[in-house]
Amino acid sequence: MELVRRKQRDPGDDLISRLIAERVETGELKPEEVAMNGLVLLIAGHETTANMIGLSTLTLLENPEQAAVVRDSDDPKVVANAIEELLRYLSIAQDMIWRAAHEDLVIGGQEVKAGDIIAVNLPAANHDPSFMENAGSLDIARSTRGHLAFGYGIHQCLGQNLARVELTEALPQLLRRLPGLRLAVPVEEVPFRSTMAAFGVHELPVTW
Numbered sequence: 233m234e235l236v237r238r239k240q241r242d243p244g245d246d247l248i249s250r251l252i253a254e255r256v257e258t259g260e261l262k263p264e265e266v267a268m269n270g271l272v273l274l275i276a277g278h279e280t281t282a283n284m285i286g287l288s289t290l291t292l293l294e295n296p297e298q299a300a301v302v303r304d305s306d307d308p309k310v311v312a313n314a315i316e317e318l319l320r321y322l323s324i325a326q327d328m329i330w331r332a333a334h335e336d337l338v339i340g341g342q343e344v345k346a347g348d349i350i351a352v353n354l355p356a357a358n359h360d361p362s363f364m365e366n367a368g369s370l371d372i373a374r375s376t377r378g379h380l381a382f383g384y385g386i387h388q389c390l391g392q393n394l395a396r397v398e399l400t401e402a403l404p405q406l407l408r409r410l411p412g413l414r415l416a417v418p419v420e421e422v423p424f425r426s427t428m429a430a431f432g433v434h435e436l437p438v439t440w
């Protein structure tokens with residue numbers, strides 16, 4: 233709110249100033265809603281990508297042959313495909329997608345009443361054997377077309393292309409700059425973020 237008030241007094245060339253000029257001054261949004269939008273963007277934009285980079289690094293270190301392909305390939309399509317498979321395989325948004333039913337429904341044989349809240353489990357969808365074979369293993373060469381790591385429908389991730397750019401820059405560069413990168417502790421000792429909205433690791437001790 234402090235930042236929103238500051239931008240109301242002294243606008244700049246930034247998102248919050250634009251939301252104030254184009255939405256608050258027209259009466260569409262309250263200043264509190266602009267602050268909340270900022271918070272959502274910050275968390276949705278940082279937590280997800282940061283965790284995806286940490287967890288993808290761990291996953292690649294555990295799959296050295298596939299890490300070597302990501303490190304050595306000069307074909308952007310190969311790297312792009314690897315990133316999509318990591319997004320699918322790791323499905324870090326887990327069950328952060330919630331929806332309220334507007335009407336009575338039956339989903340997968342399960343009755344859902346109007347007003348019920350449904351938590352959608354993304355790993356279950358992305359690892360569904362009817363979606364792909366051996367979905368529980370990482371295969372950076374396979375087609376992942378149709379994966380749901382960024383959700384689906386009206387609320388599908390608006391930062392997904394930024395996330396793809398960040399991952400495409402970070403992962404191959406990390407492996408190239410530190411070719412001897414390896415875990416500094418046994419994988420069983422890596423602390424996973426199993427109770428947080430975005431799955432990942434609390435820390436990833438490495439050496440090179």
Ligand code: HEM
Pocket residue numbers: 272273276277278280281284324325328329330380381382383384386387388389390391392394395
């Ligand atoms: C690997 C990185 C990311 C993953 C896995 C991810 C995942 C998701 C998922 C699954 C949703 C859908 C939630 C729903 O349907 O209720 C979502 C929504 C959203 N994401 Fe991302 N995201 C990532 C990166 C980003 C980045 C970089 C930004 C912004 C810079 C961002 C901003 C948002 C916002 C604002 C929404 C809400 C959209 C809406 O409700 O209409 N995300 N994200």
